[in-house]
Amino acid sequence: MTSPLTALLPTTERALLHRVATAQSEGRAPSLVAGVAREGRLVWTEARPSAEGDRSVDTQYRIGSLTKTFTAVLVMRLRDEGLLDLGDPLEKHLPGTGVGEVTIAQLLGHTAGLGAESPAPWWERTPGALRPQLADVLGEEPVPHPPGRRHHYSNTGYTLLGSLVEAVRGASWESVLRGEILEPLGLTRTSVQPQSPCAEGWAVHPWADVLLPEPAEDLGLMAPAGQLWSTVADLCRFAVFLTEGDDRVLRASSVAEMRTPSAPAEAGDWDSTYGLGVQIVRRDGRTLVGHTGSLPGFVACLWVSTEDAVAAVVLANATSGPLPGAVAADLVRLVAEGEPRIPEPWRPLPEVDQGLLGLTGPWYWGAHPFGLRLLDGGGLEIQPLRGGGRGSRLIPAGDGTWVGQDGYYAGETLRVVRREDGSVRHLDLASFVFTREPYEAGAGVPGGVDPEGWRGTRS
Known part of the structure; x- marks a missing residue:
């Protein structure tokens, strides 16, 4: 029986059905x-036209560049195991590619400067056997842009990352993917080759309601950029993993790192950026990752709002027409x-350190008031009490200091500065002095405090 906290209301289900039905009809998709997943479980599915039995959940569709997120997870696993660093040049682990000093992090975030596509003929519609070597994928000028300077989406970059996984693991990308992601997460209907039941890919004529079958090629070396087939049920399960992490695959902190912007937005596209193997967009006032x-x-599209604990997956078997990104965003909304x-x-x-409790309450940076709260596990949170200002959550470093986790103070250190008698003189956060009173005399305010103190205009 479905939990009442995860089951959807009939009115919500009706709205979801209307959005999906409209997308299929107006987008002229064969299917x-x-x-939708909420609070960690699949709560709603739909197929248009409606399929018999459970095929809407179990039918495979090709998911294209969603494959890149799986490849990125494999790379992050290598990092967490200490087998590489994201700042390493690719050449350190995969020599002879001819891409110079581009780093693994730049490849993950599409800032390595590589070209978007492999040389002709178009790799998505031709056999991977036409590109048997990395040189065939990369072409004569593999890095047309200065590395690290701009975001330029690159399918060839993820080919290199797939080859990196193979080089470090000493096994094929497919076998590593299956053993390290698909099997642990129970993604039994996600595969490199299609498995029945699977949808057939079609092109829809722009001016007539007729179809043309599209070829389904094995992409060879380009597989880590777009080979996979999957289902709604499997991808919703993967969306939950992208929200919560799973210690069998990748810890929550590393998944959160993937969801953090790593690349600048293109000029004029301030609602879209890229993390480490995931797209990040702003829609309807919320952040979606996938x-x-x-x-x-x-x-295909997978979006998840971690703040709302809601994910949506949309798959269609048409080359163009439906806009799965817009539809999935609407389903989340x-x-x-x-x-x-x-x-x-x-x-x-459950317990409280009295010394930490004594640090809580109002503090002042100059004359600007801030509030310091105590969190579970000995963490702290500092936030402005009015107007704008910089705030952050901080976790204990184990040496009597705290390290900022977000915002302006991410990675910065908070120290408690004490007088000789042990009383607190001030807080030092990244060199900013916070005192108990505005510009408190004798409390270590940089530049000192005028000895005559506060005054009116007639003083």
Whole structure:
């Protein structure tokens, strides 16, 4: 029986159905399937036209560049195991590629300066056997842009990352993917080659309601950039992993790192950027993380809002027409706005350090008031009490200091500066002095405090 906290209301289900049905009809897709996960479980699926039985959940579609996110997870696993560093030049682990000093992080975030595509003929519609070596994929000028200077989406970059995985692991990308992601997460219907039941890819004539079958090629070396087939159910499960992490595959902190912007937005596209193997967009006032995908005959999208704990997957078997990114974003919005997330109940801390408790309350940076709160596990949070200002959550470093986790103070250190008698003189956060009173005399304010103190205009 479905939990009442995850089951959707009939009105929400009706709105989801209408959005999916409209997308399939107006987008003229032979079929379109969608699913929504909330609070870690699949709560709604639909297929248009409706399929018999459970095929909407179990039918495979090709997911194109969503494959890149799987490849990125494999690379992050290598990093977490200490087998490489994201700042390493690719040549350190995969010599002879001819791409110079581009780093692994730059490849993950599409800032390595590589070209978008391999040389002709178009790799998505031709056999991978035409490109048996990396040199055939990269071409004569593999790096047309200065590395690290701009975001330029690169399919060839993810070919290199797939080859990196193979070089470090000493096994094929496919076998590593299966053993390290698909099997641990139970993604039994995600595969490199199609497995029945699977949808056939079609092109739809722009001026007539007729179809043309699209070829489904094995992409060879380009597979890590776009080869995979999957289902709504499997991708919703993968979306939950991208929200929560899974210690069998990749810890939560590393998944959160993937969701953090690593690349500048293109000029004029301030609502879209890229993390480490994931796209990051702003839609309807919320941040969505995931990836879109397309190959001849198929389009796909997975979006997840971690704040709302809602994910949506949309798959269709048409080369063009439906816009799965827009549809998936709308599905997230319909659930998140129609049924706002129920907050966790407030509970008191299980224990408290009296010394830390004494640090809480108002502090002043100059004359600007801030509030310092105590969090579970000995963490702290500092936030401005009015107007704008810089705030951050901080976690204990184990040496009597705290390290900022977000915002302006991410990675910066908070220290408690004490007087000789042990009393707190001030807080030092990245050289900014916070005192108990505005410009408190004798509390270490840089530049000192005028000895005559505060005054009116007639002084």
